[in-house]
Amino acid sequence: MKAALLTGIRQFEIREMPDPILTNETDVLIRVKTVGVCGSDIHYYTTGRIGSQIVDYPSIVGHEASGIIEQVGKKVKRFQPGDRIAIDPALSCGRCDQCKAGREHTCRKLLFLGCPKQLEGCLCEYIVLPQRCCYPIRRSMTFDEATLSEPLAxxxxxxxxxxxxxxxxxxxxxxxxxxxxxxxxxxxxxxxxxxxxxxxxxxxxxxxxxxxxxxxxxxxxxxxxxxxxxxxxxxxxxxxxxxxxxxxxxxxxxxxxxxxxxxxxxxxxxxxxxxxxxxxxxxxxxxxIRRQVHCTQKAIDLIAKRKVRIGPLVTHRFRLEETQNAFDLVASYNDGVMKAIVDVS
Ligand SMILES: [Zn+2]
Ligand SMILES: [Zn+2]
The missing domain is CATH 3.40.50.720 (NAD(P)-binding Rossmann-like Domain)
Incomplete structure (x- = not known):
């Protein structure tokens, strides 16, 4: 598969990488459709860090994403190939004091997509995630809207x-x-x-x-x-x-x-x-505020019920090969950019 790898300060390279494969029975393989460029990604792009979280090069950033289920593990019941989904980029352990207190977003062992030393991000063609990170979306919802459910959450x-x-x-x-x-x-x-x-x-x-x-x-x-x-x-x-x-x-x-x-x-x-x-x-x-917790489905519902029209926030689109241009644009705040989307498909 193709992936946009962050290889240095303000530097992306498009490289061919091995396709990810399903290993856990509760995981799904996702074909990435759209990825939103977030302000936090821009911190990694321009300075290589957010506070003590420092990028190890090369790495894949990106956490606002939508996709289509391509393949499911044996124990996956909620999804089948072809399902359209929004993604919650946070993987909590489910066992620590924070998780037990309903604070999965500050989980002691939290893994977040596109976060240094945690998980590779979504600026690539395929990713594997546990099914619990996936939220089905209706046909009437666009992939852009699904991607924007993350910042809306x-x-x-x-x-x-x-x-x-x-x-x-x-x-x-x-x-x-x-x-x-x-x-x-x-x-x-x-x-x-x-x-x-x-x-x-x-x-x-x-x-x-x-x-x-x-x-x-x-x-x-x-x-x-x-x-x-x-x-x-x-x-x-x-x-x-x-x-x-x-x-x-x-x-x-x-x-x-x-x-x-x-x-x-x-x-x-x-x-x-x-x-x-x-x-x-x-x-x-x-x-x-540390990102969000328990708000992904609520954000998707606000969009699905047309209570929030989030789609117009998308002002610019790029292909995966143009990831660097997308990041340069967002980092410069030029051309009235609000949300830039990388269209992977
Ligand atoms: Zn974000
Ligand atoms: Zn935990």
Whole structure:
């Protein structure tokens, strides 16, 4: 099979590799259809790491994927060849304290697709996975939508964890695919006012399709001042989806006393300085989001029932051979890119 191998900083090579084979009776062989390029993949591409997770070259990245079941192990009952699926890229052990507590996403032995030293990713023609990672999708759902169920699940989980009540005022800082996923999910709830920011004008324009109360560019607007003029009591919840340390501080200043800062974005560096006295005096809750748990099926259902129209997030498509171009585009934020899809088939 063909695979896009990450061989160095900003460097992919398309190579011929042996086809993966079924070894476990509960595994399935999947023909990969589409793979979404995620911001986390871009961290691996441009810097070779996220924090202490360092890429061993060569390796295959990619974890937002859809496919078709090609072959099933002897004990697989839920699937047969030809079934169309979305993929949950997380493999938990099912036995540790975290798994037993329903926190499979922080499993002590978690293996995640396309994560260094864990599992190879999906930017290749075939992968083998346990059947429990596979979610059937209806004929009416496109492979792009199935792929986007992964970031949507992260948005869904972020909103569930933050528990907005009817009438909550919220801000989303950074409306890339994850910020937009949060926004889409909020639109299925009764959040009163949604303020959004981004440094990229095309992304702000994109977000206006969901009718935010206000949208602003922190390069141009004094975000805290303008938002506090419109809503003097400030925000109940801020979703930080940009990974920019300046936005984290801005998020704190946008919150009312007792407000919640939900950190979804991934910062490029480990150390971020926080205004501790402001946090303390306003008793701000900071909640970190680690991907998602138990939200894959719910995200698929939101798309299937047309409660969320996630498909339009796809702005660019590439062939597997053009993986490097896809990553260069997403890393540059050029051409109004929101979600780039690598079409493997
Ligand atoms: Zn992702
Ligand atoms: Zn576990």
């Amino acid at each position: 992260v948005g869904l989980y972020s909103v569930e964890r933050s528990m907005p009540v009817a009438g909550s005022n919220v801000a989303i800082l950074g409306v890339g695919p994850i910020g937009m996923s949060v926004f889409h999910v909020l639109r299925t709830k009764k959040a009163a006012r949604v303020y959004v920011t981004d440094m990229i004008e095309e992304r702000l324009a994109f977000s206006r399709r969901l009718r935010p109360t206000w949208s602003g560019n922190p390069k141009i607007n004094d975000v805290v001042k303008e938002v506090s003029q419109m809503d003097p009591l400030l925000m109940d919840i801020v979703y930080e989806c940009s990974g920019d340390p300046a936005a984290i501080v801005q998020g704190i200043r946008l919150l009312k006393p007792g407000g919640k800062l939900i950190i979804v974005g991934i910062t490029a560096t480990d150390d971020v300085s926080l205004p501790m006295h402001e946090l303390r005096r306003s008793e701000i809750t900071i909640l970190n």
